Amino acid sequence: MWLQKQILLKPRTRGFHLISSEILRELPELKNISTGLMHIFIQHTSASLTINENADPTVREDFENHFNRAVPENHPSYRHRDEGPDDLPAHIKTSLLGNSLNIPVTSGRLNLGTWQGVYLCEHRNHGGSRRIVVTIQGE
Amino acid sequence: MWLQKQILLKPRTRGFHLISSEILRELPELKNISTGLMHIFIQHTSASLTINENADPTVREDFENHFNRAVPENHPSYRHRDEGPDDLPAHIKTSLLGNSLNIPVTSGRLNLGTWQGVYLCEHRNHGGSRRIVVTIQGE
Amino acid sequence: MWLQKQILLKPRTRGFHLISSEILRELPELKNISTGLMHIFIQHTSASLTINENADPTVREDFENHFNRAVPENHPSYRHRDEGPDDLPAHIKTSLLGNSLNIPVTSGRLNLGTWQGVYLCEHRNHGGSRRIVVTIQGE
Numbered sequence A, B, C: 001m002w003l004q005k006q007i008l009l010k011p012r013t014r015g016f017h018l019i020s021s022e023i024l025r026e027l028p029e030l031k032n033i034s035t036g037l038m039h040i041f042i043q044h045t046s047a048s049l050t051i052n053e054n055a056d057p058t059v060r061e062d063f064e065n066h067f068n069r070a071v072p073e074n075h076p077s078y079r080h081r082d083e084g085p086d087d088l089p090a091h092i093k094t095s096l097l098g099n100s101l102n103i104p105v106t107s108g109r110l111n112l113g114t115w116q117g118v119y120l121c122e123h124r125n126h127g128g129s130r131r132i133v134v135t136i137q138g139e
Helices: A019-024 A028-032 A057-070 A087-097 B018-025 B028-032 B059-069 B086-098 C022-024 C026-030 C057-069 C087-097
Strands: A003-008 A017-018 A035-042 A048-051 A098-108 A115-124 A128-137 B004-008 B015-018 B035-042 B047-053 B099-104 B116-122 B130-138 C001-011 C015-016 C035-042 C048-052 C100-106 C116-122 C129-137
Touching: A003 C035, A017 A057, A019 A115, A028 A048, A035 A048, A035 B004, A035 C001, A035 C100, A048 A057, A048 A087, A048 A098, A048 B086, A057 A087, A057 B086, A087 A115, A087 B004, A087 B086, A087 C048, A098 B035, A098 B086, A098 B130, A098 C100, A128 C001, A128 C022, A128 C035, A128 C100, B004 B018, B018 B116, B035 B047, B035 C001, B035 C022, B035 C129, B047 B059, B047 B086, B047 B099, B047 C087, B059 B086, B059 B116, B086 B116, B086 C087, B099 C035, B099 C100, C015 C057, C022 C116, C022 C129, C026 C087, C035 C048, C048 C057, C048 C087, C057 C087, C087 C116
Parallel strands: none
Antiparallel strands: A003 A128, A017 A115, A035 A098, A035 A128, A048 A115, B004 B130, B015 B116, B035 B099, B035 B130, B047 B116, C001 C129, C015 C116, C035 C100, C035 C129, C048 C116
């Protein structure tokens, strides 16, 4: 069984955001899959997806601060500058974190660990709505 | 054909560890897949999975040293500190390296390159046993 | 439906290179898949794959400069030195960026965003031809 759906996420501020429930709300069909995989793909090059701690919001603030230090804005070596100081760092962060996730599906549910949640990593100051493509396969 | 199995890895010290053979030992069914994919997912947010060099152990020591420099403990900006100085860096390293792998299966075997092995990246000082979910699909 | 193919990429210089069209040229069967996924796996530990901006070539130059700063050659802590100063950094960059991609297939085409392209990230000075394994599944 295959199911594929495009979802438009609501716009978010720059930073790391839990989106598990926003995605699952659009996928009632998941409950029909006893064994499978769910693939989530973001169709952008300045926002990314990762899985991390779903409880304490300071983790997500620390992520934003870490990645801003690791990939600074306005580094003198950057040549791609036309779209603002947040643009090239957003591309690099996207490749560091990745633009797709693959999560096991078991008995109609995502088989995540207790503390795992799906993050949208919004690397632009004004990224707007982000498009994701979810592909579910299984039996 | 779908196969899904939860595997409890034996506890390991902080660092990078080859686990290909420990995983394959639990998956004798792999030999029945002529063409497919094997997905390995770790259900934690402070340990990760990657594929890298399977020969010289100094590569794995250099990885541990590199990631400790790139994501230092006790950075003054960290706000998530309740679970010890190794905790927040472990979350960041996990998202940098990723928590799942997808490997082609060909003629009943993982179709890895000659020098590729699966690493468990244990980012905590005392991480204990780690749970992974392996999903194999193919024909 | 499953399709698996090994592709030998032409050798490239150290740096980040768009390879979407070189891969798609080898996969005319893709047009027969209405809903599915394409998995691309590189069988090496010193070159990686990522998805990023497919237009301005300065993005790819900035990537090369960023990753050279983030993972320097000849760091005094490195122990794995036998294969040249570009070797251990190449291993680390490969794990940071990742060695496989999973892309949704919709109506016979890769369902990438407008600005997304597939990059080969060649981290060695003389990497030679790189082998990838493409696995397409769908209906």
